[in-house]
Amino acid sequence: MKLAISACLLGERIRFDGGHKHDHFITDELGAYAEFVPFCPEDIAFGTPRPSVRLVNQAGDISVHSNKTGANLTESLHIASESELSKLEMHHLCGIIFKSKSPSCGMKSAKLYLENGMVESKEDGVFARMCRERYPLLPMEEEGRLQDAWLRENFVMQIFAYDAFERFKASHPTLGDLVRFHTINKFMLQSKDEALYRELGNVVANREEKSLTTLLALYEMGFKTAISRKSSIKRTRNVLEHLVGFFKKELSKSEKETLHTQISDYANKIIPLIVPVSTIHLYANKYNTIYLLDQTFLNPYPKNLSLRSHIDGGK
Ligand code: SF4
Structure with a gap:
């Protein structure tokens, strides 16, 4: 990069x-x-x-x-x-x-x-x-x-997402590849801008049967705009709650309560984002939830940058 x-x-x-x-x-x-x-x-x-x-x-x-x-x-x-x-x-x-x-x-x-x-x-x-x-x-x-920890996290997430899109574009993608790219970025995009995420879903659905070149150009514009938006605690919390729903059959009542408490503590700026994200990651690994393991939201950039370990990383 x-x-x-x-x-x-x-x-x-x-x-x-x-x-x-x-x-x-x-x-x-x-x-x-x-x-x-x-x-x-x-x-x-x-x-x-x-x-x-x-x-x-x-x-x-x-x-x-x-x-x-x-x-x-x-x-x-x-x-x-x-x-x-x-x-x-x-x-x-x-x-x-x-x-x-x-x-x-x-x-x-x-x-x-x-x-x-x-x-x-x-x-x-x-x-x-x-x-x-x-x-x-x-x-x-x-x-x-x-x-500023929040701006730093947003910027780093943005440059890695931008780089991912540029590499995707250079790989001569098919429509199927575009659908997959959109799928693995679902929760990252929702944490940025829910409305744009839905608009991009309409682009990928291609009901008007546009050419692949036109679709990619439209998707690029929307994707790069969405990743330029700053995430918020409120939107991130919604995403986290959504992710918990993937384990509704596997987790016990007390495990779910622990996860909900972590999310609420994150939203109240008592613990950093990395705590609920790590727990979700752990369960995704344990139950082999491939759909979640593929999500860029869980791994938006190299973890060594440890940008989700700051209480001030959310606003
Ligand atoms: S890079 Fe920009 S800010 Fe730095 S010395 Fe040069 S002109 Fe000034």
């Missing part, structure tokens, strides 16, 4: 002051599963070290100015950003991680100044905006937001 990433987050000494913003979750944990494609539009445009820049609202147009001299550097940064974007286009990316607050890389976190020097709002940096326009369905996050 390839992720494009602000080079300073990888520890490259490429910031305006020659420093870096090494993020160890990205390099040490995600790095075990991802190959990184670094970018730094400011280094391309101005070299390192360089005077810092800011975004300025000039009569409705956002321009880029040197903090040191006030010079308008918009064109240079745009040219360098286009060049970095062309570089990214040579890779099959599954996501982008940006450095927060940067006038180039920030996602709705770069300060936009008025000409009088007051801060007006927070906006996308120049390069982040170009990436959003070029890749509207590609998972994107900032390293700052990834400190």
Whole structure:
């Protein structure tokens, strides 16, 4: 899996002051599963070290100015950003991680100044905006937001699901393969967006007998949109309760009660999601419930990332 990433987050000494913003979750944990494609539009445009820049609202147009001299550097940064974007286009990316607050890389976190020097709002940096326009369905996050356990879990789930779809698409799937792909993602999609899950079910049912190419394109759009939605405790709880229903004949009354208590403790943020999920997994193995064992909801990404072990992982 390839992720494009602000080079300073990888520890490259490429910031305006020659420093870096090494993020160890990205390099040490995600790095075990991802190959990184670094970018730094400011280094391309101005070299390192360089005077810092800011975004300025000039009569409705956002321009880029040197903090040191006030010079308008918009064109240079745009040219360098286009060049970095062309570089990214040579890779099959599954996501982008940006450095927060940067006038180039920030996602709705770069300060936009008025000409009088007051801060007006927070906006996308120049390069982040170009990436959003070029890749509207590609998972994107900032390293700052990834400190939040809930956002981190959602983003990681999204990039692995995105990667799974890209590999599925590259396998020249048949309609039967599409039905199976949709089936194994059922509960993961329901934890994201129940309505979109149902819409995707209609796509797969293909009552209008569309061509496979059209179906795959429709499915891709819906699937990538659904995985971009954030899961919620409420939706996840519904999914967990649904999964318990698979064992209604096998489990004793007290085993069911224990599982329901775990789900309710998860919903009340007393225990993390991994507890009820592990119990369900255990029963799925014990009773060889293949339908559940195949579900990506139970294994959305490598368990070593242990993102479901945090109480704060649900909202
Ligand atoms: S935030 Fe972006 S432009 Fe700034 S140093 Fe990092 S990669 Fe380069």
